[in-house]
Amino acid sequence: MKHFGTLFAFALLVSTGFVPSSTHGENATLNPLLATLKEVGPEGEGNAEAAAAWEKITEEGAPAIIPILEAMSGSGPLTRNWMRSAVEAIFEKETNAGTAIDAAALENFFSNREHDARARDLAYDLLTKLNADEAAALIPSMLDDPSPPLRRLAVGQLITRGKSELAAEKKDASFATLNEALSAARDIKQINEIAKLLREKLEQKVDLPKHFGFLSHWHLIAPFDNTGKEGFDTAFPPEKEIDLDATYEGKDSKEVTWQEYATADDYGMVNFNTPFSPLKEVTGYAYTDYESDEERDAELRLGCKNAWKIWLNGELIFGRDEYHRGARIDQYILPVKLKKGSNALLVKACQNEQEQTWTVEWQFQLRICDSTGTAILATNRKPTPEPEVKARRRGGAAEEKK
């Protein structure tokens, strides 16, 4: 359904000489300029040329808005910002001058989910500036939108409705509304809010680790040494081979072996302190096998306040030697390519020497998602453990959560 009238849009097309988006590919003036923006590179490469192109692009006025938005597809983060600022500079100048903006063309662009998600966010933002009420009418259609910020708006409306239904003691209706919201939600705060309502007000069981896509089942081995933070760059045996039956020499010449570990934590926290007790100046590893039903792009999303490294199928993806500056869900987002079948994930977590109470944590959380934050569940995913059972020694008895 079109909310920004097509007749009005047609009038604008005539009056402003607006170039329909379908002709963008033939735009001899804009295309080379937009191509220049796409050539900005690392360490300031291409900035001077981009600045000159940006100025010319903005001189094109309102007809350039849709072609610029279209050009965001496939662009890198810097280029998208060059393009965004050009769109907004044009929009600001034209609206200040009282020039009509083709809202229908913007809505058409927004409605096509094949366009770049950020570009669609921007188009929606411009629509809101043109007519907030008309733009708000589009929100319910965004519940399954590939753009997380747009989807967030629609989920927000459902949360509000679910709360109203709860307040009116319409529990069945609220149950349905909040479950619909949970299925759609990708925003962490929204997910937490919905889960809290479902659990506390409607007594529903919510499998948050599964919703988020946290990896709950691991094999852990520790402690290796990290005296003087040297462990971060030391390749201990798990970096050279994965042999879950092996025994190695760990810190202080003590034998270390792999242990099975499962976490029931809502946010998938893998806590080395649980099986190994709180230790200092140590290194631990966590390994899991993740089976994918296809080769595909994915994101490893890690939260960790210890120094860490992560490998996928033997390839070092990233590492960071920062200790105890804070952690959160999705703190680090690492694009990867999953293989079809078995994928070996190895996480290294180093604990330092600090003794303050806020430096006890030796842990991480990892989930696998697509770029929208939608969980990609392994085909060999095991059921989320019950909260009372937190760790299990390989071949041994279950351990209680500390």
Next chain:
Amino acid sequence: MNLSYLSFGLLALTVSVSVVKADWLNFRGPQGSGYAATIANTPVEVGEEQLAWKAPLPGRGLGSAILVEEKVFITAASGPDQQQLHILCFNAADGAPLWERRFWATGRTMTNNKTCVAAPTPASDGERIYALYSSNDLICVDLEGNLKWMRGLTLDYPNASNSLGMASSLIISENTLIAQIENDSESFAAGFDLADGTNKWKMDRPKAANWTSPTLLQIGDEEVVALQSSKGILGLLPATGSSVFNYEKGAATIPSGAASGDQLFAPSNGLTAITATTNGDAPTELWNESAQRPGTASPIVIGDKVYTINTAGVLSCADRKTGERLWRGRLKGPFSASPVAGGNGLIYVVSETGVLQVIDPSSEEENKVTSEYELGETILGTPSLDDGAIYVRSDGHLWKFGS
């Protein structure tokens, strides 16, 4: 428009014909040190009557406003994870918004809840605005908001970030934009070409979190940028990054030093006064006073006095030559913002609880706070000065006070 506002406008017009405009171009103004001798007239009082205007801001921020000609520039960050970066321009005369540019953060936006992504103060060379964010996005626009260049420093240097947030502000010297991107992992400082943002120089820095900002020393005919860290203070030639002095006795990582000529009053082992040369010699230590340890707020030097505010909110005045404490008095704290002062010597401080206070150090009274005003919001950002005016920002608003 009310009469007091109109009166203020007429007064400002009258004053403007006789006063040379002095811009406030970066964090803590001239030399990045809080004191602007050339801004002769700053408000004697702050209150409803002196409130020229109050403008809403679209997102969080604690970087100061900067002033170029008749425009005020400020940054902010909005959205669920502060991933939307703003540069805003206001008309200094009436607070009217002139333009806004927004960008998507390309680096990490995680910070401690107290700070935020728009923590660093932007800088200007009088022709362009250079804005840095905790996400390590570095953006240059001209005074009309035309984008001139952008760097995603975390794209270039992927481990350059601090999960608590980055906060060091920019400074410009010798046609070079200088930034301290210092943290526990990929820690560096760099000088950027003003024209296109490319690196003029880049150097490794101590791998340790650091929120201090560079200050400028004037040593003979040369400007020297002082980079403070837990290891000490490194003096560099701005255009090349060549080292000219190194003070190795350690320094604070939150409050920055205050420069005055070739002297630096550094938060080091309390407060230490040093004087530096450009010949490679270690700086000469003039004095050290362990009792005058600044809290979060940086010290300020005005004439022959140096002032510090400690973690208890006590303002101390010391003799610049000896470090001897002359007097002290408790303010309404606590403070994250640093003090600033203009040529009339009045000191402006604003507490975290939003109490803007004017201090007259020449007052014979024990309580030297001569005026105060409750802004009603949390204030972490350092005020900025202009002729006849003071600017203060919160997460939600930008205030201009003028008399």
